[in-house]
Amino acid sequence: MAKNEIIGRPFARVDGRRKACGDAVYGPDIKMPGMLHAKFLASPYPHARIVHVDTEKAEKLSGVKTILTAKDVPQVCWGLMVKDTPVLAGDKARFMGEPLAVVAATKREIAEEAAELIQVEYEELKPVFDPEEALGPGAPLIHEGAEAYACAMPGLIRYGNVCGQTKISGGDPEQGWRESDLIFEDRFSTPVQHHGFIEPHAVTARFDSNGRLEIWTSTQAIFAIRMALGEIMGLPLNRIRVIGTEVGGGFGGKTDITVEHFCALLARMTGKPVKMQLTRSEMMTYTSARHGCVIHLKTGVKKDGKIVTREARLLFDTGGYAGHGPGVAALGANTILGPYRTPHFKIDSLSVYTNKMNFSFMRGPGGVQAGFACESHMDRIARELNLDPLDFRIKNLISDGDTSATGQRMEAVGIQEALNSVAKISNWKQRKKSKNRGWGLCCCQYELVGMTSSALVKLSEDGSLHLVIGAIDHGQGSSTVLAQILAQEMDIPADQIAVTVGDTDTAPYDTGTFGDRVTFNMGNAVIEAARDLKVQLFSGAAAMLESPAENLELVGQMIRDRDNPEKAISLLELAMGSYFFQGGAPMGKSTVLAPFQAYAYEKVEGNPYPATPAHTYACQVVEVSVDRDTGMVRVENIYSCHDAGRMINPLGTEGQIQGGIMMGLGYALWEEVVFDGGRVTNPNLIDYKMPFAINQPKIRIAVTETKTPNGPYGARGVGNPPVLLPAAAIANAIHDAVGVRIRELPLTPERVLFSLKREAANKK
């Protein structure tokens, strides 16, 4: 196989067969002898003082092994950003569904029944559900004494019910308003979205006789789980082993601990393995759904369509605990200008406590909300300026050398090429407009996460290669891509490479699978590890071939002298020689902390994350038809163009884009976790509506490749942008079709119909 053939070629997934044949082991599949089953008791009130908890009746139920309440568990507060979360709610409950007690019993049904038998005396407190109200004077304080909480991330701005705030400013907004010919203002609001993974959260924990904790969990980030467990359990990290199972969908919802600590504590108490598997309703009332958000935008433009200035305020409802809220608010702030040159701006993005469940990461966090607002707002401005939405965007697009809101010098900006490409495949300029049908356009610029990845490449005795990593493939196809990268570096067929996703004991460190970072950052780590291995192999071969190491090359599983090709040795021979005579077992290793340009901190305040090492770009055109009598929207066609930097596996790239678009389509049209006060009224997949297969419109995908300097072969992630696009693209298309601008998601038939009726009434 010639060089350069592996990168960019379609590759079947390395995990495909074992998943299709059913031998992949998921979280719920774990079973152990003597295993107990756990269940938690959830608060029935959104905000209540817990006066008294009586477990006596529940403990008497036959089969119940132990019950833990707040007084029985470590008195630590943990948290990803703000350490505000008790292990179990003790003094008060801050959302309906918050765990107050955990039961371990011999059967799941017994644990369920015991949880119902626990008697709790509550004193209801005044709740607050709306983030705007939570900021107002006299709003109930959800965390009294929040100022005493420690922070895991530096520089957080916190006060009252605000647990994080990012402020970014640039230019001179006052001057900007004076220079503007026209000013546009809009308010947008977005719903809570549930990840909707097929596989529920499932965790099994046990302590071995040396007091070492082993835990099996369906997670995206084994090392993050280990760190949180260490803090809660009071154990050094080398006494905890986190084993990631196969993951049946993560989408950001399996990044942090959910019930791992409950299982660990119950296992320590009972001396037995303890398993906990969440029901759909528990997942939808307790785990980290997408933040609902309210966004105010005000933009000043010149008559010719040049953007002059923007003011943005984003309120992320983060629920009873901070979770990743402060970071999500920061990502919202970083995304709200879109890929457009904006000389003057002032951005204020808040993460606000309310009495709802703790919202946190979901695919494209912060960006999905900001993207809907920014791109709907852009469309409105274009319409009112009588400019084609494409031309208006092109007029304002950033390009290489521009500065981001956060002060980074932009490079490898892929949006222009992507926009040209989507205009071409959708035939935008020649689009046909017929009655009740319309076209919408949307662009996206988002950020990917860098942080640390490490890889280990082992040459076995027979010359075959084995890649060991700690980055979970939660279905997005990273293990396949990494096999291809190693194959490319070692010039060996990719199907001859075995990839093992190890556990926290056996694999080198990785930050986790999220933020479009695995292909990008672990890709670099694999390249580094391969190069490290090659140095060792060339040094071994140099002695055997009596050629200088710098003269050697690896081609077709042979190492040979470039100038004297008959001087060659196969990997097999080299391995044997190395294992038995000189050198030992060849092992390439690497650790890569992604390089990044720091933010300009005189412009950016309160952002808890390290700066992004690369941006991601995509854009989309959709065609819809609207039934004016029922408000039903039908998405007829989607044309989507994504900049992959450099495609590693076109099959995986397209799969990620297709799947992400469907997730974005659900967000646009149907999906909403509905709250009545603090109660979720639709905690099931009948009443919470994700798209069915029959709802998939025709999707045409184009991929552009604007190589990013920090990525492996120029690659960047493609997982998040597809989710950012459909909501605004569809809302803009609805406006084009029937003339109503809808600023609130989802775009349900009911919302569309009443918008039409209001519009008709206004015209009269």
Added chain:
Amino acid sequence: MKDMRYIRAASVTEVTDCLKKYGDKAKILAGGQSLVPLLRQRLARPGLLIDISRVADLKFIRKTKNTLKIGALTTHRQLETDPLIREHLPILADMEKQLASVQIRNLGTLGGNLCHADPAGDVAPALMALGAKLKLISATGARTMSVENFFKDFFETAIRPDEVLAEIDIPLLPDLGHAIYIKHSSRGVDTAIIGVGTFILKDHDTDTCKEIRLCVGAVGPVPIRAKNAEAVIRGKVVTGKTIAEAGKKAREEISPVSDLQGSAEYKKELIEVFIQRALKAASSGRRK
């Protein structure tokens, strides 16, 4: 669930004997598409589960001179694909295509659907429009009841704790009779926001409407007939004008209730739109 007993019945007699003995402590399990989720969520906690899924006597589709008789254990999918149904009552095949997914249609049964009495169910308004009757059997005998009288409230029917629904008896459509079912749901095959079953019979000579039934589901505790709207059409030639008037009447006479699929205000709008659409389709649609 741990204290629940389970019996798999082999015959109708065994079912009725069990019901006689255990009454409302028992719950009948047929296809499990409604009951099993309720059990899992601990919303239903019967002492005894009587599994009737293997009672062969309840699985049939038969044609008599004037009716089609359908066993209560007939699955949705069987109804959708059966040649007799497609020939004589295509409304039911059409209705089934819009009900849930193929997987659910392959397991869920007609009887289970009716007895669960979800106010948003699709089967009930279609059967009401056709004037179907239900045969209920107990240890002491059998009785027959119209579908229209069967539903009492949200998830409540007229069935007694000792009875099992055995058969659905549907009159064949007369010549010049048309029956259709249309529904609106957010994802196309979803729980109905509104469902309308319509039967219309026109006079051969005058083209006036001789008989009409407009049955609306998902707007209240039970499916109901839009009788004022029917009165607008009955005895008249169906025109754009009468259709519009009927839609308005239906909107006035029905006070819908909000549910998770749609608000009362939205359903109010849809009643007018869907009564009109149903009348238009049924009066101009294909024969039968």
